[in-house]
Amino acid sequence: MSVLFQLIGGGGDWTSWIFMVVFWGIFFFLYPRLMLSQIMWKIERTAEQLELMSDNSKRFLLRKISDKPTDKVKNSVDKFFEFFVIGPVSLDPYGVIKKLDLVVQNEKRRFEYFADQVAPKMDGENKANLQMGFAGGIELHNIAKIVRHYVELIKQTKSYQIAIIIQMQLPLVERVAKAMYEGTKALANGEPVGDGFGPLVAAKLMGDKKPKEIEEDILMSEVTISRRKCYVLKARGPGGRLGRPGKAVELLVKKNKISRIITIDAAAKLEGEKTGSIAEGVGVAMGGPGVEKSYIEEVAVKNNIPMDSVIVKMKPEEAIMPMRKAIKDALPKAIESVKESIERSKTNQKIIIVGVGNTSGVGNSEKTYEVVSKFVDNNEKKLKAKKKKKKEEF
Numbered sequence: 001m002s003v004l005f006q007l008i009g010g011g012g013d014w015t016s017w018i019f020m021v022v023f024w025g026i027f028f029f030l031y032p033r034l035m036l037s038q039i040m041w042k043i044e045r046t047a048e049q050l051e052l053m054s055d056n057s058k059r060f061l062l063r064k065i066s067d068k069p070t071d072k073v074k075n076s077v078d079k080f081f082e083f084f085v086i087g088p089v090s091l092d093p094y095g096v097i098k099k100l101d102l103v104v105q106n107e108k109r110r111f112e113y114f115a116d117q118v119a120p121k122m123d124g125e126n127k128a129n130l131q132m133g134f135a136g137g138i139e140l141h142n143i144a145k146i147v148r149h150y151v152e153l154i155k156q157t158k159s160y161q162i163a164i165i166i167q168m169q170l171p172l173v174e175r176v177a178k179a180m181y182e183g184t185k186a187l188a189n190g191e192p193v194g195d196g197f198g199p200l201v202a203a204k205l206m207g208d209k210k211p212k213e214i215e216e217d218i219l220m221s222e223v224t225i226s227r228r229k230c231y232v233l234k235a236r237g238p239g240g241r242l243g244r245p246g247k248a249v250e251l252l253v254k255k256n257k258i259s260r261i262i263t264i265d266a267a268a269k270l271e272g273e274k275t276g277s278i279a280e281g282v283g284v285a286m287g288g289p290g291v292e293k294s295y296i297e298e299v300a301v302k303n304n305i306p307m308d309s310v311i312v313k314m315k316p317e318e319a320i321m322p323m324r325k326a327i328k329d330a331l332p333k334a335i336e337s338v339k340e341s342i343e344r345s346k347t348n349q350k351i352i353i354v355g356v357g358n359t360s361g362v363g364n365s366e367k368t369y370e371v372v373s374k375f376v377d378n379n380e381k382k383l384k385a386k387k388k389k390k391k392e393e394f
Contacts, residue, residue: 136183
């Protein structure tokens with residue numbers, strides 16, 4: 001400590017003590033402000049990048065609507081980017097699923113109405129893709145707004161603590177935002193995404209038979225697998241749709257004696273786990289608000305039907321980004337797991353198989369696998385070329 005005193009003041013007299021007190025007083029006063037300025041620079045920069053991504057996604061969606069969008073269309077898109085959904089009251093849980101179902105269906109109708117309004121001449125599949133693109137764009141816009149909110153709040157309060165909390169979250173926020181940006185473009189273009197794995201497995205199992213629509217946006221094919229009659233369900237593609245699988249399962253169970261329900265979906269992996277790894281379990285593998293999942297669980301409980309699930313693991317952001325090769329290559333293992341689950345039922349029994357997820361870029365027969373596989377392989381080559389170029393530039 002005496003060495004530090006000598007370095008600061010050059011001696012041990014009273015002037016050195018005064019200098020030391022002044023120095024440390026200024027240091028402790030300015031240091032938090034300097035740190036706050038440094039953190040604020042980083043957060044401000046991130047906020048600007050997110051706002052730029054949000055604006056770029058908006059421009060991209062406008063180009064999907066028209067090469068030369070009118071001012072009216074631009075204003076409509078700006079207005080729609082502020083769209084929000086208010087969840088139902090859940091203090092009394094009785095009946096909350098029906099309330100939530102109504103809200104979700106109202107949201108869906110609003111997206112459909114908006115797509116019809118801004119792109120009346122667009123065909124149904126492209127309109128479905130446009131709706132999914134807008135869903136991603138709105139989510140990205142909200143992320144950018146929240147980060148900007150905290151930037152302005154920190155500026156007003158000069159709160160070092162809030163700045164530190166936001167700074168710690170930034171890497172995860174940036175990661176999600178970049179994935180949402182890529183996902184918005186992929187969905188608007190009708191490209192297969194990671195979340196389309198479940199529908200891809202279902203399409204492969206459907207074979208070449210033309211499926212029929214049994215519920216809103218849900219197709220069903222009757223196939224025989226291992227001497228068991230299977231009802232294979234997926235959302236109607238190749239436009240981006242989720243459909244109502246819960247209602248479809250409910251309908252099939254009412255009309256048939258079902259011995260097992262199998263759901264196939266994408267699931268978030270833990271860091272350290274391998275993308276594309278397959279896992280089996282029980283229960284309903286299905287994300288989202290939980291409405292469709294609840295319908296399947298209700299009908300399964302009433303009829304004492306076993307529920308099996310097969311999942312493919314991936315990062316949460318990989319679910320909304322263009323499908324990776326590791327995910328596509330997991331399809332044979334997933335089908336093998338589904339067949340093992342089927343064989344746990346007695347022969348001649350009836351089974352429901354549900355390919356859960358966004359059917360963007362995924363058609364309705366096994367031929368779609370070749371199309372998806374070609375896209376994924378080409379996309380993988382592009383990503384490797386980009387990485388190589390970055391390394392060379394570095």
